[in-house]
Amino acid sequence: MAEVTKDWRNDIYAVFKELNITMVSHVPDAGHTPLINLCEKDNEIEVVTLTTEQDGVGLSCGAYAGGKRSALLMQSSGVGNCINALALPNICRIPFLTLVSMRGEWGEFVPWQVPMGLGTPKVLEAMDIKVFRADYKDEVGSTVDAAARFAFNTNRSAAVLLSQKMIGAKQFKNG
Amino acid sequence: MIERRPFVQKILKNRKDNLRVVSGIGTSTWDLMSAGDNVGNFGFIGAMGQSIPFALGLAKAKPNYRILLFTGDGDTLMSLGSISTIANHPVSNLTMIVLDNESYVETGSQPTATAGKTDLELIAKGSGINNSYTVKSEEGYEKIMKTVYEEEGPSFIVVKCKPKATPLVFPHSFDGSVSINRFMSSMNS
Ligand SMILES: Cc1ncc(C[n+]2csc(CCOP(=O)(O)OP(=O)(O)O)c2C)c(N)n1
Ligand SMILES: [Mg+2]
Numbered sequence: 001m002a003e004v005t006k007d008w009r010n011d012i013y014a015v016f017k018e019l020n021i022t023m024v025s026h027v028p029d030a031g032h033t034p035l036i037n038l039c040e041k042d043n044e045i046e047v048v049t050l051t052t053e054q055d056g057v058g059l060s061c062g063a064y065a066g067g068k069r070s071a072l073l074m075q076s077s078g079v080g081n082c083i084n085a086l087a088l089p090n091i092c093r094i095p096f097l098t099l100v101s102m103r104g105e106w107g108e109f110v111p112w113q114v115p116m117g118l119g120t121p122k123v124l125e126a127m128d129i130k131v132f133r134a135d136y137k138d139e140v141g142s143t144v145d146a147a148a149r150f151a152f153n154t155n156r157s158a159a160v161l162l163s164q165k166m167i168g169a170k171q172f173k174n175g
Numbered sequence: 176m177i178e179r180r181p182f183v184q185k186i187l188k189n190r191k192d193n194l195r196v197v198s199g200i201g202t203s204t205w206d207l208m209s210a211g212d213n214v215g216n217f218g219f220i221g222a223m224g225q226s227i228p229f230a231l232g233l234a235k236a237k238p239n240y241r242i243l244l245f246t247g248d249g250d251t252l253m254s255l256g257s258i259s260t261i262a263n264h265p266v267s268n269l270t271m272i273v274l275d276n277e278s279y280v281e282t283g284s285q286p287t288a289t290a291g292k293t294d295l296e297l298i299a300k301g302s303g304i305n306n307s308y309t310v311k312s313e314e315g316y317e318k319i320m321k322t323v324y325e326e327e328g329p330s331f332i333v334v335k336c337k338p339k340a341t342p343l344v345f346p347h348s349f350d351g352s353v354s355i356n357r358f359m360s361s362m363n364s
Binding site for chain 1: 197217219221222223224225226227228229230231232233234235236237254256257259260263264350351352354355358359362364
């Protein structure tokens with residue numbers, strides 16, 4: 001079961017390994033970078049860099065149809081790009097797992113991140129996605145583990161919102 | 176200009192056991208179903224723009240099968256970035272055939288960008304898919320068959336066809352979960 005290590009991204013990686021998630025797609029977000037790096041070093045995990053998050057939904061569903069489990073990593077803005085695509089795992093009852101690094105909530109510097117940050121849980125729920133949330137580092141592994149099992153055991157879509165509290169809000173400096 | 180439905184049927188005639196076929200929303204799904212019911216088919220009836228990334232995921236997960244996607248110009252234009260993704264995460268077993276009727280026939284034949292200045296073959300080439308070509312007459316059939324079964328993919332073929340509405344041919348089920356489970360049961364693990 002899920003462990004707690006020094007960096008919570010290690011805990012997510014451990015869940016991927018335990019649950020045989022062998023494809024990870026993403027449009028990068030700084031909050032996911034350590035996890036993306038871990039996956040890239042692993043020959044058993046294929047990392048696919050997308051041009052838009054919605055493609056990760058179709059990619060993930062196609063991979064599942066071929067017997068491969070995957071996860072989509074994105075920042076909260078990316079959720080907005082995915083809404084219509086989320087109909088695919090929903091209507092096909094394909095297990096779909098996404099991990100969302102939150103912006104626009106905890107001490108955010110960039111006002112442009114706020115609208116989609118506020119909208120993220122609402123639009124996911126509007127699309128019948130089961131939304132999990134991790135606010136503290138020591139609950140990340142168990143939350144991702146629970147969400148992944150929920151998705152793959154019940155053939156539903158699950159999202160884990162990874163709080164900006166854990167990622168930290170970069171305070172931009174001009175110049 | 177090609178009559179698309181008989182052309183799709185011809186491509187799928189005597190199909191080999193290792194072929195799995197996906198179709199995008201719009202006329203492509205009705206065309207695919209018109210070639211006869213087959214458990215090795217999966218047709219989109221929604222989620223516009225998702226058939227190309229779906230085909231990529233499937234091709235990656237099932238390297239021992241040849242994966243063929245039929246989709247429309249409208250569906251393709253909605254996910255142009257996915258062509259770049261395929262070029263940069265290549266799969267040798269994937270052929271995409273865009274049935275380019277230069278219109279959104281399914282919704283009343285409004286012209287698409289390919290009726291204007293846009294060329295999907297060049298977009299695919301510019302995205303990094305070298306094996307990309309356009310077929311404008313039935314003579315392209317042999318070349319297509321070679322691409323589908325033998326050539327190293329990913330391949331991207333634009334088939335220029337008439338912007339004519341054709342009768343709908345329904346799939347075995349409109350319920351996505353029924354369709355996908357049936358499709359998955361056609362493949363060895
Ligand atoms: C997001 C979204 N926008 C619009 C539609 C309406 N729609 C359904 S099929 C279609 C046309 C598809 O065009 P194309 O892929 O060229 O198919 P064809 O011309 O072969 O019918 C459109 C616009 C939709 N289903 N989803
Ligand atoms: Mg069209």
